Amino acid sequence: KLLSFALLAFSAVAMIGLSSASHGIPYGNDYITQCPGRCYINPDGSTATSYNCPGGCGCISSRYNEGVYTGWGTCWRR
Known part of the structure; x- marks a missing residue:
């Protein structure tokens, strides 16, 4: 009985951890994550x-959201 409770508790914690893990920012059907460094x-x-x-x-x-596609930016990986 103790073993089944431990297994149930572990499964619940694992499911919560996996469901809350972030893949990055949604981008169409993919996700993008920030890379180190700035770019121009x-x-x-x-x-x-x-x-x-x-x-x-x-x-x-x-300033991409403002329609400005030049100047300082951030590095991203898809």
Whole structure:
């Protein structure tokens, strides 16, 4: 009886932990997570060499929601 209670308690804690684990910010059918570092998007759309994102990450303008797609941004991974 004690073993079945322990198993039930463990299962409940595991389900709560898995359901509350965050995958990142929803992005269409995927999720995006923030990468380390900041980046800069030039007016021509290229990323400034000195402020480039790590491999596998892309730069999204900090003012993207305002319709500004250049300038300082944050590195994100999909």
